[in-house]
Amino acid sequence: MKYRGFFVLGFFFFLNPILPQWFTKPATFESIWSKFQITPNIVSEAYTVSSFPILREVESKENEEYDYYFQLCKFQEIRELTEILSYLSFYDALLQIKRCAEITKSDAVNLEKQIKKKLFELTVFPKLEILSSEISNADNLNLVRELQSEWEKTVYLYSNFYKPHEVLLFGKEREYTVSLNRILYSDMPESKRRSSLLRLLQDIKTNQKSTYQLFYFSKQNPWNLADLKSENEKSKSYFLQILSSWKNEPLFTDGQKLQLNDLRICLEKLPTEEKKIRIFGFFGFFSDYGRFSVENPIFETKENLTKLLYIRQTLFQSHHFQKRLENVMISCKNSVESKKEL
Known part of the structure; x- marks a missing residue:
């Protein structure tokens, strides 16, 4: 009998390292979001859980x-x-x-x-004009640098997700840019400037989080498809169609054409039947620029066609197109690699 207690203690001693593996808590959304910011990808739980309903489009x-x-x-x-x-x-x-x-x-x-x-x-997308020499308060300068980093994530990364009911191309991104420029260069007490910067930073992070949360948990999509395989097939077909139309686009440099071809190859590697890879995660990018890749409308005046072509040129040669393209490519490659872990 005296050895029984020793045996039980010994059993739990050897079992203890295994317990965390058996009883691991499910990842919280905060940890999922933090991981995404380090390694962007299009892994999603939207079709494995039902946290959000499908919202029909109008x-x-x-x-x-x-x-x-x-x-x-x-x-x-x-x-x-x-x-x-x-x-x-x-x-x-x-x-x-x-x-x-x-x-x-x-x-x-x-x-x-x-x-x-x-x-x-x-x-014309408003420029973010941060002049460090104009910011006298050291604390505010550090805050502005953090804001700039989050602004870049919003414009170049989170904008690539689906934004339902978006009423304006780059609407939220424009709003943040104008707000930050206004706060930085308006005449106001430094304490008020700091509180305004903090509120803007919180707003930007909240928007990023809700945008990613919608992608990660909600099945909402513009085609009202209710299963992941159908959505992946539609997304993949739609994206590849746009890339095909860009193949001979004269506005792109040779370097950009190589990048777009690499993206095409990467997209083709993404499986449509994988339960957690949601190709739809690139919809924002392809929707924003793909709408300008359709056949030009027939206008009676040549001047109006020139206006449309000028808009296309401005967008395709913009900093946001290039940066967003690079982030889509990074997410695509990470998602291809993630197949091994899923």
Whole structure:
């Protein structure tokens, strides 16, 4: 009997190192999110758990509404300008085409000017202008550097995810850029500047988290597909189709064409039947730039076609296109590698 206690203690002594493996707690979302920031990938639990419902899109009804007012608009120039605007901001385009259906000829010139102004505003992505020499407070300077890092993640990484009901191309990214520039260079007490910077930093991180959370847990997609295999097949086909149309795009450099070809090869390696790899994770990137890869609309005026081509050129040669492309490639490669662990 006296050896029985020794045996039990000995048994638990040898068992103890194994216990953590048997009773490992499931990873929290915070740990999943932290891991993603270190090693970006498109691993998702969306089709293994049901944390979020599938939300049906209302885009078809909105498109019908746009088409209805487009037919009522009697001014060809406004129709063409609005069509260009729809690439950048569908809701702005919807608003303007509604106005066109209601105005008289005397108001048409003024509406044309408004649309052209909006096109110019939306084509140019605002620059983040951080001048360290202008920031006198050392604590604020460290905070601004952190903000810049999070801004870059938002613009170049998290923007590649799906953003349902997005009303404006780079809407949130523009908002953060303008806000940060305003806080940095407006005349205000340093204490107020710091509190404003902290609020903006928190807002940016919260938005990043919710964007990734939606991808990781929600089955929501613009095609209303309810199973992962169908969604992966649709995503893969859609992305490869866009890459194919970019193959002979004269706006891309030879270096970019090589990068795009490498991305095509990587996408083809991604399995459509893997339960945790969700190819849809690149939808934001391909949707934002792919919309400009469709066949050019037929315009009566050459000037309007030139406007559309200029917008395409501005976007394809932008810093955000290049950086986002690089991040999609990194995530794709990481996801191909992750197949070994899943």
